[in-house]
Amino acid sequence: MNKKKTAIILIAALIAAGGGTTVYYMQNSKNTKKAASNVQQTTVKVTKGNIRSTITGTSQLEAQQVQMIVPPKEGIIKAINLSRNQTVKEGDLLLELSDSTLTEKLDTARQTLNQYQTDLQDLLSQQSSLRTVAPQSGKLILSTNISEGASVSKTTKVATIADPSVLLVTLPFIQEEAAQIKAGDTIELTVDGFLLNKTGTVESVSVGSKSDAKGNRLADVNVRVDNDGTMDAELMVQGSITANGLKIQSTGKAKLQYKTTTTVFANASGTINKLEIKENRDVQAGELIGTIVNDSLSKDITNKKQQIEQQTKSIQDMEEQVQNLKVYAPFDGVFSTDFADPKKNVLTSYPVGTTIKSDVKLGAVASLDTLQLPISVDELDLTKIKVGQKAEIRVDAISGKTYQGEVTQVSTVGTTSNGVSSYTVVLSLKSSPELKYGMTASADIIIEDKRGVLQLPTQAVQTRSGKRTVTIKKEDGTTEQKEVKVGSNNSTMVEITEGLSEGDQVVIQGTSRQSNLTQQQADQMRQQFQQGRGGASGGGGGGGVMMFPAGGGGGNR
Incomplete structure (x- = not known):
């Protein structure tokens, strides 16, 4: 065995969008000709470009505002201004029920109030006539x-x-x-x-x-x-x-x-x-x-005022109950019975004069202004997503067109399946005539979008003892290790914030020997890479390069 330790270097290229991750192994030994023959060296220039990080998800479009139309209580239908599909305006009367008992009570209460008010006027008149x-x-x-x-x-x-x-x-x-x-x-x-x-x-x-x-x-x-x-x-x-x-x-x-x-x-x-x-x-x-x-006149006036106040409250309560028998459109939009039953028109069972129960769903009003797309996001990506971030949305049924969206809600409660937790992120977008409720759409949430920054392929950056280094090739053909600082990265490129200039030549080393990692192993490596460079956001499927000693020590293969 050679007295010098042989370092086995692991270069991990993390591939986004659920793709497999390929790991290259390179053995470094001056005394091993076979290993040297397997080493491939190429150089790349430090260039300026764009680094864009996104998180992607797919779901179905739905109305941001939807309100089911149901009767406020069991009663007889007095008026119903609904059809299977119709445009409505906020405040339109959609449904009204009748309650004869409540109406009679209200009429009686109003008559009683009128009498109380007449009595009060008489008492006040008497009070003014004491002289x-x-x-x-x-x-x-x-x-x-x-x-x-x-x-x-x-x-x-x-x-x-x-x-x-x-x-x-x-x-x-x-x-x-x-x-x-x-x-x-x-x-x-x-x-x-x-x-x-x-x-x-x-x-x-x-x-x-x-x-x-x-x-x-x-x-x-x-x-x-x-x-x-x-x-x-x-x-x-x-x-x-x-x-x-x-x-x-x-x-x-x-x-x-x-x-x-x-x-x-x-x-x-x-x-x-x-x-x-x-x-x-x-x-x-x-x-x-x-x-x-008249010693009792003042007391009589006070009592009569209290009666009027109590009766007024009773009437207001009953008027509110009568008002609650009416259902109005909550906002501008379209009413459709399909929300209640897509196979039949439920309205045909409830003409004026029939009794309807409180749990009957007649349909719903959906807003035409804004749609939303709820997508599922992996727990590893959740911390990168904030309300207000922009998104680009593509609809499967509409090719060649991209819609602009925005993150409006990030769930704090996740669901777990096969040991992996995911969270719902809701995106909103302005509706267009061609967009329909239930269409399948994919969204790219833009985590970072940097323009005109210095960049290198991710495999050109190495990590040793918590430091990032690259191998630069000097004009005389010799190489030199140089420490750099990195910023954002995606699945192929990493931003260089310090240590290099545009046009510098950087050596990339690799071998033909490769091994496939599982997605879980790739995610763990990506986390370690991000932690090692100070928490810089990698974006959806963003990659990084990690250098690890293989086998825990030396030894030639």
Whole structure:
């Protein structure tokens, strides 16, 4: 055995996309001519180029937004605005159910609320009427039953306010004589018990059926008297008029009455606390007549407001229940029954008027704007994928066209099969008319895409004691080991970030002896390579070169 250790160097070229990985073995011994004959040396130049790393997956296109249309509860169909395939707009009414019991309850609740509101207005009106004031100017005449401490209700008559400026009187005349009197005639009035003579104006003559004690048929003559302040209601007067040269006199007397009077009601229930006016006299509009107290009125108002609040909430709840009987389109898109049953139109079983259960699927609304592609990614590649990364998507059924996508979701929960874990990564892409739900598509997630960087074939870089080196060929034909730093890599090329210049000649050594590794062994070697160069991303199927001592020591083969 040679005293010098013979190093057996393992060069691993890691092939992406699930391909087999080929491992080349090269024996190095100055004393072995056979081994030297197997060594092949070539040189390559350091060049500038592009290094692109991707992770690829295949799946079927699906709508990013899909919402199944189902009845909100069991009920009778009141309206259904759906067809097997139709375009819908957000907010379109698709389905409405009816609930007669709920509708009746809602109507009753609304009627009750209206009554509560009327009651409250009445109570508030009573509260504002606890101070009784004169509604207008005139002569106030207190009611006989009104005094301090007296109980009153809303309809209790407190007083009457009269306008004394105009008085009326109705005088009886013999019908034949009254026929000579007409509206507008002036009539002389004699005030009973006073030496007063006043004039009035005939407003109307009405023929009556009454008779006097002598059997004469009588007619009523209505007279207006403009009061000059010397007369008042309740005075007895008699009238006479000259017609056609003859003096005609009323057959009897009658009381003067106020033409205009206004009744003042208490408008509140309670007890009269104080009367500001205790005798009949002239008052001005707004003048205080008296005050009423009602100890329970404030409490009644509070209780009524609470009833209204509770009833309003009940109505809102029922209105929400009624509203929930309607199903609207959640967004713009297409409704299709195929989501429920691709073989038949389920809508034919549910016309208006039929009962439908809450678990019936009528179909779904799918958005036309955005599609998504959920692909499965190996656990070794998961850390390289981030939300927002771009992707290129190809559809099997559409050749020669590439669609731009973006990573929108990266799963944190994986599935395991045959000891290998995979995770779902969701890509989104803008929809096009030719793209259909369910089409098979492949996506390349772009991990890195570097342009114009220095690069070498991956097998040109060696790793020894944690350092990366290459063998450069100098102008005089001799070789020299040189340390370099690497960046990104893919299955064939690696980026050189330090140590070399464009145009440098680098030696690549290899042999014809080869051995195939399993995919698992290739993945392990790829991980070791990435860890050895400081975690630089290798991309989907990206490769690297590892140098290992073969057999743990020396010895010639």
